[in-house]
Amino acid sequence: MPTVRLIVPSRFEIVEELTLLIERITEQMHFDSDDRDNIVIAVTEAVSNAIIHGNRNDEEKKVQISIVTSDKKITIRVKDEGEGFDPNKLASPLEPNNILKENGRGIFILHSLMDKVKFDFSAGGTEVIMTKYKKPLQKSRKSLTLRTI
């Protein structure tokens, strides 16, 4: 399966550049525009989290990103060099006590925008693994053409 692997420093300019890359990949995969937007935002969330909360803005620490694509889905893995966290202990940002807070929405947004989100802490740091499936009619331009005929 086609794979893109990147190892980048913990700098915010990277997040901007990644939006362009993910836009291009998801466009080539023929995701619809809503899903393309959702994937781009989810990737910016995951990488921002890795930079801020994982690597604590330490530019010496790296963020590893891998993007695996197939006819049916895109899977993006984002790994930092931080100390990890307990996803079960995150408070819901929708609770009345939390809704006015400035922080605490990143992981919630990941879960809302992607079809599957998992965390792996086994290799040190935090690795977020997130997947978006293509809707049946989006499978490929070729299959759309065949349907039309």
Next chain:
Amino acid sequence: MQIKEEIRDDVAVLYLKGNLMGGTDSTELHEKVKSLIADKVKKVVIDLSKVKWMNSSGLGALMGCMTSLKNADGELKISGATEKIRNLFMITKLITIFDTYETAERAVASFKS
């Protein structure tokens, strides 16, 4: 991200252009609002019509601006949110917190009604 400021009577309109995704962009926006408050400008519209991408850091920056204004007896209104930004407001339920308008003109006018 660029911030263009326009003062209309006693209302400041901040037109943002680019991405609002954390880092210095979020800090700059909050600092801008704080400087308006220091200058006694407490009615602020943030126009998002030229913001392409926003994530939770951008939402946090908007919340920070809103809180600073509220603490100073001021008010924040949001205009021009694109569909994808409105979608973020919806899923985080911030649509119930932010006072949103289609255009900056309408947001400014709402301060007078």
